[in-house]
Structures are given as C-alpha cells and as structure tokens.
Amino acid sequence: MKIIQATVEHLQELVKLFDAYRVFYAQESDLVEAEKFLKERLNKKESVILIALDKVGKGLGFIQLYPTFSSVSMQPFYILNDLFVFAKMRGKGIGESLLKAAQELAKVNGWKGLALETKTDNPAQKLYERLGWERTTDFYHYFWVEA
Secondary structure, three states, X not given: OEEEEOOHHHHHHHHHHHHHHHHHOOOOOOHHHHHHHHHHHHHOOOOEXXXXXXXXXXXXXXXXXXXXXXXXXXXXXXXXXXXXXXXXXXXXXXXXXHHHHHXXXXXXXXXXXXXXXXXXXXXXXXXXXXXXXXXXXXXXXXXXXXX
C-alpha cells in the first residue's frame, strides 16, 4: 500500500471511494455528481486529498482536508472533513496510515495542526486518541442551515 496526494489523474478511484463514503452516511449514490464535486475541489485546489492505493493502483481509502485559518493563533490548519476506508479493508491499518500522512503533511507545511468533528458513537475515536488527537470539552459546535 502507498499513500499519495491525489490529483485529477486519480479521479476514477477517488469517485468510487467518495461515493461509498457518502452512501455510508445515508446519501444516495451519485457517481456523476461525486466526480464533478471532487474534480472541482482538486482543480481549484480547495482541498487536499490523500489516497491509499494497493500495489496495482486500486483505491483502498482516502482522507480529505480543507485548509482554513485560526485568527486567534494566526496560523493555517486543516479541517479533516472526510476519512473513509472500504469496509472489506478495515482493520488493516489503512485509516491509521492516512491519519499519520495527514499529520505529517501539516508538520511539513508548518501548519498548526488538524481539526475534526465526529459523531459521539464513532468507533474511530479510539484511533484518533491513540494517535495523539485530543477531544475538546470546552467548546460547543453550532451549525446553521438555510431553511
């Protein structure tokens, strides 16, 4: 397995992963829109996507990071928005490798770090904590959606 930063050349494998990720979160499969969304993110350099590939180039998992900034610390950081590994490939260290690659990317770039939010029942919390992520308890998260 190797982990690389994805480009539009990896779109075919990314679309399969991204669509399966969305289906996992109870969204309808839509390969056409998934490709359009990912292609736009990559072309506009609005996100960084790391993809785990097997030895023949098949996608195993991915992580998508969105760059943002902290006004208080005046530093850039990534929001880890998406992390997914195909179900049949889970438990093989792919998710951990993707997380470590994202952490290394932040370090190499001299960025503050990474932030993520997850459901309270997500079993991946154990992995995050094992890799040095700290769960905050001193902030509330709010979300506004146009009605």
